[in-house]
Amino acid sequence: MRYRVINQTRNTLLADQAARADSFLSRFKGLMGVPELPMGHGLQIEPCNSIHTFFMRIPIDALFLDQQLQVVDICHALPPWRVSRVYFGARSVLELPAGTAAASQTQPGDRLSFAPVEAAGAPKPS
Secondary structure, three states: OEEEEEEOOOOEEEEEEEEEEOOHHHHHHOOOOOOOOOOOEEEEEOOOOOOEOOOOOOOEEEEEEOOOOEEEEEEEEEOOOOEOOOOOOOOEEEEEEOOHHHHOOOOOOOEEEEEEEOOOOOOOOO
């Protein structure tokens, strides 16, 4: 399933095609080996309060979120082969293309929302 991620505080779109990694395997793989992360895409890893960018090819913005989806902190343009610090208040991390946080003026304290995006051609519930 894909999600639309909105910064509710600033009324800005962060991603319209975000995926969620919540199993051991999907959290382990994350964005490793992904050649590019197009604007509008992202990955929420849950549970997670620290990340690494080993075996990644691209820099990313990492937004650490608490249980209420409030931004605890942001790592801007985290390059490959780095490790973030541990954010004890974080429950998940939203990985976005580098520059997304700055372009949307997202700051710690902002509250985000995630809404499911219907797949093209999928029947709508009646």
